[in-house]
Amino acid sequence: MKFMLKCFVLCTILLFGVLIGMQQANQGIIKMKGYQDPDLQSAFQVENETGDVQASILGNNVTSQDLQEKQEQLEQIEAFNFFSQIGKQFATLVSNGVSSLLESIATLLNRN
Template sequence: MTKFMLKCFGLVTILLFGVLFGIQKAHFEMDELKGTSLESVESNSTPSNEQKESKQNSASVTSHDIKAKQETLSKIDSFNVFSALGQRLTSWISSAFGVMISIFGVIISEMLAVFSP
């Protein structure tokens, strides 16, 4: 019994550290995607000439440019195998649970009809 408990404790400990490591890695990668590293914070505190020019150029962007970009983004259709499999699996599970709930509803209503006077 003690061997079993030690093995379970060891597995739980390994899984806990794995989860904590994954959360930490995801946090750092999200920071990289957002660009919130210390270097970018320091560079943002002192605006350069390029940043001032980009602010002036952003004011000249028209709604036509934005609409053109939205159209090109809507035309781009990237296919992701895992996303497609996930959507199919989700729809299958949803329909299966819907059928199970309806079957349980019918069974319960029949049981109530049998036991009611």
């Protein structure tokens, strides 16, 4: 659990680092051009219009409704992951193998 938490935190930090780097690159391009280009959008924007907060990443608006729809789609798919099943079977096989090996070593030590 700790490992998964550390990985999640690290990935989150790296994602925000990439977004900040893209924003810095965008600002550098604007400075090099010397003028504001309306076609050039920033990497990450949070707009507050009339008390409503809207976020956009790379020009695409992100809303909580979009995220909920995607979550519902993923729940409906219930896709079969072939590699996940192979991993589970391999883990079971290794676990059973190690257990039987330890039991056989214990029985050999108890006989002596």
